[in-house]
Amino acid sequence: MSHAAVDHPILDPLLAPPFPKAVLPVLRNPQLRKNVAHAIDVIQTKRARLVTEKSDWQQLRTAASAVRAHVLENLAAYLEQFEARCTAAGGTVHWAANADEARRIILDILRQENASEVIKIKTMTSAEIQLNPYLESGGVSVFETDLAEIILQLGEEEPSHIVVPALHINRSQVREIFARRMGLHDLSDDPHALTAAARTYLRQKFLKIPTAISGANFLIAETGGVAIVESEGNGRMCLTLPQTMITLAGIEKVLPRFQDLEVMLQVLARSATGERMNPYTSLWTGVTPGDGPQRFHVVLLDNGRSAILAKAKERQTLKCIRCAACMNACPVYRQTGGHAYGSVYPGPIGAILTPQLMQMQHAQSLPYASSLCGACFEVCPVKINIPEVLLELRSQVVNQERRHLGRFFDPMYLGLRVANLLFSNAWLFHVAQSLGRMGASFFTRKDGWIHSLPSVGGKWTQTRDLRGLPGQTFHEWWAARAKEAK
Amino acid sequence: MRASLFITCYNDTLYPETGRAVVRLLERLGVDLDFHPKQTCCGQMHANTGFRGEAFSQAKRLVRLYQDVEAVVIPSSSCVAMMRDQYPVLFQELGNEALRTEFAALLPRVYELSEFLIDKLGVDDVGAYFPHRVTYHASCHGLRGLHLGDRPYRLLAKVRGLNHSPLPNLDRCCGFGGTFSVKNAEVSSAMLAVKLQDVVSTGAEYCTALDNSCLMHLGGAMHRQYASMKTIHMAQILAATETSPAEATL
């Protein structure tokens, strides 16, 4: 496929190559890097303008963070309340301990409905549990309805961002996909024409397919209500036209009360798309006679979340409201886009969420996919201290890996152990400095710079020089000066 | 005023001219500066790579070393950020009560260089002369870790002869990130390339910062690419005067 210039497996952390390896095809793809940088620069600029406009932005962040932390600390009580209220309002609540159970519950509901087709609102949670391939193999045709998701589905591409999943694909690539899959060979690459093509393609599906699947932005414990935040109206179509609605939501998505939306909606749209408010936000409560689906199911998904909840420092990961501000602000993501993270959750939040959802058994390279610059924490509307969690996970990775004999002579592990020994004693450190100076002199050219180093050092010198070590360290200079003064 | 200089492991080894400049600068301002000969490293490299136990032992060593000093001056914002952000966590998890108390007593006396000048000494005009066009790289730790704010600009504004060209995309990381620069060398280099474009676009002769680690990264790329500009730690700019200009940099 001409547009699928990046070779990547399906975004499954079990199969994904480590991050430093996964970035290589991306870094060699200037078109993709340009697409990604353009898209996030646009969002970043808009977000910055609207956040500056909001004089109480920091107070909103504080409130949003406090509400989310409060929910997580009291999650069992709020989930039980949500379940009771949603059930009283005519909904059916299911609990899924893991991905497999969630997939089976959803397919069972679809079979009871005799559904051979289903329309879907964009939901990263369903991508997390790889729902679509499972339903397809179970005989149900799945139709994504978000424009970006249609592009991905028809183009057999993977999402690279959680809010704008197709941001790595440009207009001419979209044209190619639509022309081929919709049979529209005269289609232009004007985004208006492409959007109109998607509208036409989906209109009849909205009107004909009586079963829909959604995610949830928020579950309201007080009322049993569910809120979905969107832009295109495909969400409203899926929430309103079908007879049966299935909502898949992570257990962490609860808010205590309806009123909490006054904070969350204000921070979410600004953080996610740089808008004061997204075009459509819908809230519904169970089943309303005469309006919308008359059968409503909520599937509450754990899939590793309760294990994250158990750890005090990592718990904040679950405060996330999936706005993607962290990936938009991340200088690493800006270079790599999302696929390199090997998970449907890319960027800084993905770097902490994915390894934890995998119970620290996979994705061990992700906590290192950050320069710890702190931009993610600064923009996070619920104040997740992502660098703090990255460091915590790095120490868990080291504790796991250093037990393996194979790691003993790994240059990085060896180097850090030796460095620690040297730093524990100034005399040893000074001897090492002298030896280092002698060693470095073999690599230092006449211009006083090192252009090439072996082993780990070669990773540095592949793109940067290193100034040769000076003949006198600072402490030697200080000692000499003190001697002179006497 | 008495103060003790923590030069940091990499400045001691790789950038002694920065240390010499701090000495010149602070002594000129009347500070009675001391240097503890047993100092080594703050533990940042180990902490940031996940070697928490090792980082803790270095942190503990540093706190013990400086417990009696009036003020510690550090010309490296990332090392100061390490102490402010990570030491409390390390001591909470691995330390004991006595150590936590010792650290809590030390922390308010730890200053990054521009903090020491502005907040502790109360000067922004240090009598410097540096007749060059300079751009200031804020560094992630200076910007978001220490919230240095306008301190560096106030200091630069009072340097006679200095012409400051603001750096576009000031808040964007240069891609160094310690061991990140070798663990994820390709991504780090891609970030560096973007940063270097911004730095070069200022038309400055020098890129300065309060952290030699970013400057090592930027300077390494400048040299590799024969860029017509150099890096210089801000201490060296502030130490320079008409009669005694900055030491020649490579």
Add this chain to the structure above:
Amino acid sequence: MTASVDSRERILDRIRSATQSVALEPAQLASAYAALPRTYIHSGALSAAARVELLVERLREYDAEVVECTPEQLPASIAAQLAASGKRTFVVPPELPPAWHVPGFNFMIDRGLAHSEIEQAEGVVTAAFCAVADSGTIVLHHSSAEGRRVITLLPDWHLCILYASQVVETFPEYFHRSPQPPELVTWISGPSATADIEMTRIKGVHGPRFLHVILVHD
């Protein structure tokens, strides 16, 4: 589903043991919730006129068409908007004020119209619950004057009639106006839009492509 029942207990047990050191007793939960920091702006500071002006400005920024009128002018204003649309057939909610059914157009009153019938309508005319100036948001609670959700979704053209007294400045003010949580809400901020292709904002994907607002100065 038995598997699900078992999982319910399993998940809740895991959550309870994960949070046992921090979770509160039910009696303390409400007061802890009440004590959460909420120091953000609750009430706006603008005059009534400035508030409405801000709403109009923000709606227009979203490409919504806004006209203003007095209560007396409203029927004429509705007629002018409908005529200018070039459309004939409009779906309306069952309790839209009779005065708004201006002569010369076909109004399909929604008393359980089929989706296919609503799809045939060229436009829709509704009232609203309120509007939030700060974000340019129109709020529908889907009362019988605002209509079922589907009628403001399928037609391509939506005329919403809003009174100045319904305009609040901030989002929190709207929530104060709505002490009983509503069952159904749609918050509409401009017409349907997408920026999924190269971040170019395109008006109108699936929802109404045209949003018109008559703001009545009451």
